[in-house]
Amino acid sequence: MSDWECDDNEDGIDTQKPAPKAAPTEWKLPGDDRQRERVFFGLRRRAPRGCSDDCIDEGSEFNRRRSGAEGRPVLQSTARRTFGDVKSDSSPPVTFTVKNASVGRVIGRGGAKIRELEELTGARIKINKGDYEGEVVIFGSSAAQHKAKEMIEDLVGDGSSRFHNVLRKGGDYGRGEDRGDYSGGVDGGIRNDSVWSATELEAANAAPARVSINWNTIRENKEKYEELKWKDLPPMKKKFYTEAESVSKLTAEEVSEWRKENNNIFVDDLKDEGEKRPFPNPCRTFLEAFELYPEVMENIEQVGFVRPTPIQSQAWPVLLSGEDLIAIAQTGTGKTLAYLLPGFIHMDGQPVPRCGRGGPGMLVLTPTRELALQIETECKKYRYKSYKSICIYGGGDRRGQINLVKDGVDIVIATPGRLNDLQMNELISLRSITYLVLDEADRMLDMGFEPQIMKILLDIRPDRQTVMTSATWPTGVRRLAKSYLKNPMMVYVGTLDLAAVNTVQQTVLIVHEDEKKSYVFDFIRNMLPQDKVLIFVGKKLVADDLSSDMCLHGVAVQSLHGDREQYDREEALKDFKESRVRVLVATDLASRGLDVHDITHVFNYDFPRNIEEYVHRVGRTGRAGRSGAAVTLVTRENWRMAPELIPILERAGQEVPEDLVLMADRYEKHKREKEMCDPRGGQGRTGGGGWGRRDSGGRGGRDRGQNWGF
Known part of the structure; x- marks a missing residue:
């Protein structure tokens, strides 16, 4: 197998x-x-x-x-x-x-x-x-x-394999073992009832000669081919920033102190060679960033923002200066506006007029439909220069999306799968893109979108301006940044280590698997009328099962997961945002980019698959200066996550249960014993789960589970 x-x-x-x-x-x-x-x-x-x-x-x-x-x-x-x-x-x-x-x-x-x-x-x-x-x-x-x-x-x-020919003719590929041939003709024991002769049939079924491709020559001439592909590109402008006098007068000590006071902002220049460039000073007010762009200022005043978030203050001068940027911050810190407003100014300042570009000027790639729709809502909120934006995602009306593209569009917000589909079928041109955003890059890699991203980027001009946002900085995101950004600058808020927000009170409960439903129903019965809870589960079937049980108990609830129709997903999210229901059961589809500011509680019914997702889930509450609470159920099947969860709780100043410490100690001991028994790091018959998974077919997991003393 x-x-x-x-x-x-x-x-x-x-x-x-x-x-x-x-x-x-x-x-x-x-x-x-x-x-x-x-x-x-x-x-x-x-x-x-x-x-x-x-x-x-x-x-x-x-x-x-x-x-x-x-x-x-x-x-x-x-x-x-x-x-x-x-x-x-x-x-x-x-x-x-x-x-x-x-x-x-x-x-x-x-x-x-x-x-x-x-x-x-x-x-x-x-x-x-x-x-x-x-x-x-x-x-x-x-x-x-x-x-x-x-x-x-x-x-x-090339698709003309002998294997397929044998299957098509009804032959048995392995019957000629002694002869050493794999033909399926008359001599191979296959009856010929055709009106054609054996020679004619053999000629018809013969695989066409394969074209020999010299890949070494192609690699050696890669730059020449790229130059030919992009030789007729129209001119492009990137620099639109004039530093305000109040910003230029800031001393190095003042800048350092301001960054420290504003969520401990760190900056870095990731230029490959040569001396590092001086990092732009932060814009502490909207006026310092957009004084030369009155339409942007009008939109900001209409929306009612008071002052920029830390990531916005430091990202805007970098992007308006035309540099590539890597922005790393937890979800809910204003990263969307950090790249949208400079993108509007970038498109408006291009030397080629809108009517002569032949396609969109800005592309935002994002992992989920919900986040794509949310970004489109932000675009429409500002209405800058009457730019037209569309949302392209799987599960939506494909024909309708194609028609919108053909009618002309300035900004495309898309999930990689559907955009790659339109790209490969030549239904959208990406040659006109000059401003590219890879939003929530770590999540896109987690969801397996890297091949689609690579194909999409092949058709976008290489001298574009690129922005990458992420909540974490794992190896995959670093590789993607190194491949597709040119000499980027980095801004990250807080620390590159994982740390759940300290505005959320985190409670961890060690329970049996069959007790989880009673815990969540007790929690819901004790909710206050103004509370709003987001319940995370690991599987779509569990989401349906749990929400159905709640409906039977008279709880107003909605569910959100990838198997629901797009209309139902949008309706569920709208009901939750508008507080028509105060309980939403969701998979990790809702762990990022879900813009609901008044969530008071997060309930982790199932522990997430990795510690990064735990941080993102907890980050759904305690947003926009509010406080929140998170309750997490941990079972013995989750014991491998205990050593990673404890530092997260400690850094956020949370109480660490003694049972969780015991669980972590036992797992570390088990891991050491396993390494001693198998120094090559093999995973053994249980597949590396460590706690005798239920589907391993062995008794070890059940026997060891009895030693926990639950």
């Missing part, structure tokens, strides 16, 4: 995720002789995980009966041999790589294709995930490995 499985995410894009472990299945012999032969003779299908010795004995007995009936030599206990107990016919494993984009083709939906390959060749195939390529490891005899390797190479090649 493969370690991967292809699935569709909410924006319609194939992503790769760990395949769920199959439940033990009953081993049944196939019903006809042909199928039995395929299972027990030449094809060596592996026994299912749940197969017992009785299954293998049954197979062996069948082999003996068949041998006696037909006098044919048979392979005894084939199912057991496949797992490596008999190694006499095995060769060293064959290893090669395929591109990540082709891995899904090899695996097939639900692992169907890789199982078919294993059956047809008699080999066992394993695929290990890498950053850019998948490693294919083939076990079995030399002949089986050779067959499997050729079939996989054909499968990920």
Whole structure:
């Protein structure tokens, strides 16, 4: 079986995720002789995980009966041999790589294709995930490995593979093992009922000659090809900043003190070579930043903002100066306005008039539909120069979105999946983009959008101005920034370490899995009339189940997750924002960019998949100067997160339960013991979960769980 499985995410894009472990299945012999032969003779299908010795004995007995009936030599206990107990016919494993984009083709939906390959060749195939390529490891005899390797190479090649030809003609790819050929013609034992001759059929089914591509030459001439692609670009202007006199008079000590007092702002110049550039002084008021742009000032006054947030104060002079920027701050700190207002000024100041650009001037890429719609709302709120903005996202009216693009648009706010769809079908031109924003870049990488982002950026002019926002600074975001930003400046508020906001009181409860519902219902019964709670769960089914139970108990509730129709998602969010319901059950879809300022409580019904998501969830409350509270339920299955959760609580000045410390100590001890037993860092039979996961099929997890003393 493969370690991967292809699935569709909410924006319609194939992503790769760990395949769920199959439940033990009953081993049944196939019903006809042909199928039995395929299972027990030449094809060596592996026994299912749940197969017992009785299954293998049954197979062996069948082999003996068949041998006696037909006098044919048979392979005894084939199912057991496949797992490596008999190694006499095995060769060293064959290893090669395929591109990540082709891995899904090899695996097939639900692992169907890789199982078919294993059956047809008699080999066992394993695929290990890498950053850019998948490693294919083939076990079995030399002949089986050779067959499997050729079939996989054909499968990920030009689409005219011999593997597909064999399947199309009804042939058996593995029948010519002794001859060493893989043809499916008349000589291969396939009946020819066609009016065409065997020679004509062979010629028709022959794969066309492959075109040889010299990739080394292409890489060597990459700059030349890019120059040809972008040689006719119109001129572009980036610099629009004139420093106010009050800003230029600030001394270095005054600037340092101001940054320290305003959420401990840190700045840095990430220029690759040469001396570091002086970092612009912050604009402490709106007038210091936009005195030369009266329309922007009018919009700000109409909205009613009093003063800029720390990230805005330091980001505006950088962006108006034409530099690329990396802005790192927690959600809810004003990052959207930090890049939107300079973007408006940038588009208005271009030497090419709007009517002559042939497409949009600003592109904002964002991970979720909700965040995209929220940014579009912000764009429409300011109405600068009558710029027209549209929102492009999966799940929306595709034809309607295409028509809006064709009618002409200035600002595109999009999720990567749907935009890449329109781009690849040549329904939108990105050559006119001069101002690019990668919003919530860490979340887009978490959701597997990096391939789509890379394709989108290939069609945007390389001398653009680029802004990247993120709440964290992990390795993936650093790699993305290094690849697609040129000599950026960095502004980050607070610290690059994870730290949940200290305006939120965080409570952690150690509970049993079956007690969680009673805890959340007790919490809701004790809510005050003005309270508003966001309940986070780990799975879409749990969201539906929990919200249904609440409805049955008379609680006004809405749910938000990726399987709901777009209209229902928008209605749920609107009901929650307008307080028609005060309880929203949601997956991590709502952990970022959800602009609801009056959430009083966050309830973590399921612990998030990583500690970053915990920080984002907690950040949904305690916004805009308000205080908030977060309640988190932790079960023994979450023990691996305990060592990471404790520092978060300590840095925010929160109480750390003794049971959580005990849980962390036990996990660290278990990890040390595991490393001593397996110095190579192998994950063992339980898949690295550490606490004997329920689906591991072993008793270790249940036995060890009794030592917790719950």
